[in-house]
Amino acid sequence: MECSSLHRQLAIIKKNLFDQGFLDEQFYQLEELQDDASPNFVEEVVTLFFRDSSRLLTNIEQALREKHPQDFHRLDVLMYQLKDSASSIGAAKVKNECTVFRELCDKENLEGCLRSFQKVKKEHAILRQKLENYFQLQRQVGPVEKATRSGN
């Protein structure tokens, strides 16, 4: 049945996201917040996250490209915000990369920061894609299909 295969697909995708470390426990918290009052809560939050974080990434990128001396403090602050955001939705890999970046920032390792930033960007993009797929599939499956742990 199409429905059940979609369900299964959805479940698998979700499981992978967790197994592969893209998402962590916090994502479950989001799902638990989804209810009748806000049936698309998770998707809304994730969308909001990607919107804001993209802007942040642009700012960071700009800051990194700025002439020296680098304002590491500012970079740190910006990346902190990104990390904050990412952790709140359970974007584990993005969060980890942010942490790495900040550590390098502390050491004022510009080179390292640049490399790290690329990783952050990459994880960010990957997650975005995966979650977009996930939500799309979820919509296909039907609104009743609430992402739950049972998906695992």
Added chain:
Amino acid sequence: MLEFAHLKTDPSRAASTLGNSGGQPPEFPAGLRVLLVDDDATCLKILAKMLRKCLYDVTTCSQAAVALSILRQKKGWFDLVLSDVYMPDMDGFKLLEHIGLEMDLPVIMMSSDDHKDVVMKGITHGACDYIIKPVRMESLRNIWQHVVRKKRNELKELENSGSLEESDRRKAADEGDNASSASVGNGKSEKRQRGEGKDEDEEDVLDEHEDHSHTKKPRVVWSADLHQKFLTAVNQLGVDKAVPKKILEMMNVHGLTRENVASHLQKYRLYLRRVSTPQNQGFFDAHYTSSHEATYNSVGSNDGFNLHGLSVSSQHPPQSLAPIHSEQRIATSTGMGILAVDQLGFINSRIQVTGASNIISSSLQQMNNKPMSNLRGCSKNIELGQLGQSHQVAQPYGGINLQFGEGTSNFLTLPSSAPTSFSLPGGTISGQLSKSLSMHMTEHSHEEQFSMFQQSTLDITLPGQPQPRGQLLDEVASHNSRLASTLTEPAPPDDIANCIWGRLGTDANMLTSLPAKYMDAPYNRFPRSLYVGGQDGVVNRSAGGSCFDSFISTCNLKGTNNHVSDEHQSRSRNWKLQKVNLPYQSGQEVGLEQSTIDGHSSLMGHQGATNISAGTVTEEILLMKNKIDNERGSSSQHQRTNLVENSIRVNYEVSSDISYQNLHDELMKVVQGQKQDGFGRADADFNIQV
């Protein structure tokens, strides 16, 4: 705790507020008003949703400056602030300081930064808690405990200001066999009080809270006036050269101790230091200089001083209190101290309150000064007396006792061995109140007594109304003023004291036997239970008895309070005091005294909430009287306990609209009624489901 009135689990209210279909009333902390500040939109959305899931009332804000202005505009509205640490427009710690200084609300910091030093910074700046992001629902479910804890600490401080020995209290608590009365670390009584459905956390909090009660410092409320005097003195002496002793001399405020000044000076210096840093400069200075009234509270609220007008500082004649308008719900009768809860509002808007409190304090002092001939060797509550005279006035809870001054405290303490010190701030207050009530009751319609009761009741429970705390203070102040007037006009304070003592003599046993613990018990539930009164209106039921009439008349005098209270009550979402009563039930063994006192305390507690109105007092008095009478006549503690419980229950159920006579009848009914009945009713009405 008065502020928690709005958290009362009123089914209809809950339904309307939360959109329930009017089924089960929401659990206890539902409706807690949280201000959420976070610059990150994603976090804000998630946290807001989480908080709403906890049934809290959430206001979101993405900028610290906006948050502050909201807090200032809606003074007294919020119970708790949840703020991110790193925000673009203002450092979270700065916001924390501001809130601590101005509003003294519990603030919980959040951050994904879990470095110990940052967390430490949060705590040292006065945050009640520090939550590491990402935030989980579980963490948010318990934030209400911080609100409760903070309030309790404030109360404790008020109490402690009477220099109640912590050890005494604990001793009292330990001595009492009654689980119900043993508030300190006695979760059992609470359990019993609450019955099933009690939230473990809640209990834990309370227990934990009890363990925390240690501040014995008298709580001085640094009113705007007082602070101004302080500033003048400091400036004259030179900030760097100013020493507490000299400042104290220059301030020339009666009752203010060098320690008070010293700690205030320290805080002031810290403030200046913080202010002098570049970032804070503009913000702080502007804020600080422009609002002297701002509660100059240390961020750590526990040791902060209330801005309540330090009653000691005023010498106004009682009559001057008259203008204070009666509408204010005096959640804290003490007017003096009331502000523990709502300092900001108080400070900013109610100079009169300050005045009132001052007046009251002076009245009290008068009372205190009068020799209490009948005072039995109650050295125990001397602290109370001291409180009366001391700064504590400001404390809502402590205030009550204080107001009575030494005399009152003395009899509150009950000459007998019972360690009257109340271990719990809440408990203490109630204990004191109850005692005073009982005393009054025994006296039969002493107007002064009544007023005293009033005072005490007033202190209890400030309903957590949406209205600014300042209003409450005003009310309290007005109550106090009335009290003061009453106290000073009709009869000299010592008459009251004497009367009480006389009665006390006979009933002293009862009272004295009431272990502080016992009294504390009700307060353990303080946050919730104390404020029940507000909601339920003044319990005007009279227990019957001859004194009732006299009290009624007295009550009538204060009738306005009732109305006000009612008003407040309807608005406030008082936490049900119900729990308070519970101790009685379980504390059968405590003996009548305890129950009596307990009842009183619960009554007081409740009554304290906005309702301090005369009716409440009357009721309490009646109850006490009944109890006393019952005690005398009956050997059954249980009976008394029941009575107490019933009475207590009755209190809550009675609406302020009930005439005194009705109250009287009802009270009689309750007193004579079935325990279950009373209880059942009370339960229905007051149980706070946790």
